[in-house]
Amino acid sequence: MNKLQSAKEAVAAIQSGMTIGIGGWGPRRKPMALVRELLRSDATDLTVIAYGGADVGMLCAAGKVKKVIFAFVSLDFMPLEPGFRQARQTGAIEVFEIDEGMMLQGLRAASWRIPFIPTNVGLGTDVVARNPELKIIDSPYDDKEWVAMPALNMDVSLIHATRCDERGVCEIASPDVYMDDLFARAAKHTIVSCDELVPTSHFSDPQVARSVFWERAHTQSVVHIPGGAHPSSSDPLYGFDVKHFKAYGEAVGAGEFEAYLNNHVVGKSEEDYQAQVGGLDAIQALPLPAY
C-alpha cells in the first residue's frame, strides 16, 4: 500500500472539532510542517493532546484550539511558551492539565483500548481537585483510592519521523522516541512526516528495525518533508532553531503573531517557508543542543 501524500492531502483528514495528538517533546521532533499545513486549513475548535512546544503555542495563537490536554507547554531554553501563555492568560482555551506520566498512561490506555489506567499520580493535587473529568475510584485489591486516568483517544495524530518508506514503516533515529508510538496507536488515523523517504530494504538492518516503534498498520499517511520538523529539532539530522523560536516569541509578545503567520505560513508553501528561514541547507546545519 502506498501511503505517500502531500501535506495538504494528509492534513485534510483533520476537521473542525476533532481531537488531535502531536508527537515529539517541547522543542524536539515536532511535525511542524504538518502543523503549518493545519494553520493554513479551515479546521478549528480542536482539542490538542501533546507534550507541548511551539506546535501547541502556534495553534493556540492562531485561534485553532478549544482545549489543550497537557502537562507542560515549554520550549525548555524558553521555559514559558509564548503562544500558549497568551491563550491561557486571556482565558481563550479550556485546559485538561495532567502530570507528564499520566499522559503516558492515558495514551497507553487508548492504545490498549481500555477505558482507564489506575494510578496514584495526581492524588492530593489540583490536577484532580480542579478537574471534574478525572474520577477517583476504589480498588478491588486494597483500601486506597486511585485516580482513573482516562484513555486519551484521538481522531488524528501527527508525528515527525527520521525516515519512512511509502508503506508507513517509520524509523525514529533520535535517542528518544518519546511517546510517539503511543500517539500512533491511540489515534484512529496517524499522519507521519519524515526527513527522508527510504526504500523498504532500508529496514532490513536489525539495528534500524529496532528503531521502528510501531507497526505500519498504525500509520495511515506518509508525508516526505526534508527539514519538516523546523523550528524544532530532528536529532540526529539537525537541532532546533533558537533564533527562530525567539523571533516567534517576540512576535507573539508584540501582538504580531498574525504578521508571523503571514510572513511564514499563510499563502506560503513549505518551500517558501524554508527559503524564509535560510533554506534547507541552513536547517540541516542547525547544531544539536547540548546541556
Place this chain on the structure above:
Amino acid sequence: MSEAASSYSLAELMVVAASRVFDNEGEVLATGIGLLPRLAASLAMKTTNPDLMMTDSQSFLLSEPNPVSGMKTHAGQANETWLGFRAVFDNVWSGKRHAMVGPSQVDRFGQANISALGGTYQQPKVQLLGVRGFPGNSISHGNSFFVPQHSTRVFVEGECDVVGSIGYNPDRLPKGYTFDDIDVRQVITDLCVMDFNGPNRQMRIVSLHPGVTEQEVREKTGFELAVVDNLGTTPAPTQAQLNVIAELDPLNARSKQLKDNPPGDRR
C-alpha cells in the same frame, strides 16, 4: 575532611548544602532541575555518594556526570543506560529517585507550584510551565526544593495558587494514605536550610547561612516556621568541594545564577 574554604560564593554554599540531600539516598536517580540543583546532585555523585545515578538531561544515564557548562556535544559522554522519557516514568514510579526542583511557590504544607500564578484557574494572571512531573514525583519518591530567592512570594501565606505536588496537608490526604507516604525532604534557599520535621510536619529551620538571622527568614516567609534546637550555621564548603564544583562547572555559570553573585559569608 578538608578545611572549610575561606572564600566562597552564596551559590557555592547553596550547592554544597543542597548536595547533602543526596548523601544517604543510596542507589537512586539524582535529578537536579536547574543549574545549581544539577551541580548539587553532580557534586554528591562525585564525592559523598558515588552510587547515585545521573542523566544527561536527555536520553541516557551516565556513569560520570556531564559538566553543567561548556558542553558542545553529547558525543563521547559516559553513557551507561538508555533512559528516554518513558523510562524516566518507570524510574519515578519505582521510587528510586530523589528530585530537587525549583518551584515558584511553596506553601506551609510543602505543596509546590510551577503551573500558574494568580487570577483564576481558567484564566491565570501568569501561566507558567504546567504541573509537569510534580504530581507523580511527589507521590512516588523523595523531593527537595531549591529556592534562589527566599521571599513571601515563594513561601506563600495560603495554599499555592495551583497545588502541583502533594505535601503534608491533612485536608488533601488521599484515602488510605498517611504523611509517612509523602517525602518532602529539604528546602535550600539563599537564606537557610529547612526541612519538614517540625511538629506535625511543620516546616522547620535547620541552619542559617552565615550572616543571616532567624528573624530575616521569618519575615520573608508567609507562614510560621519551627526551628531546630541549637540553631547553627550552614557549614561552609571545603576547598575540595569547591575544586569539584569548579571541574563540573568550568565556565563558572554558577556565578550568574544569583543576582550579583553574593558571597557565601554575609557577616
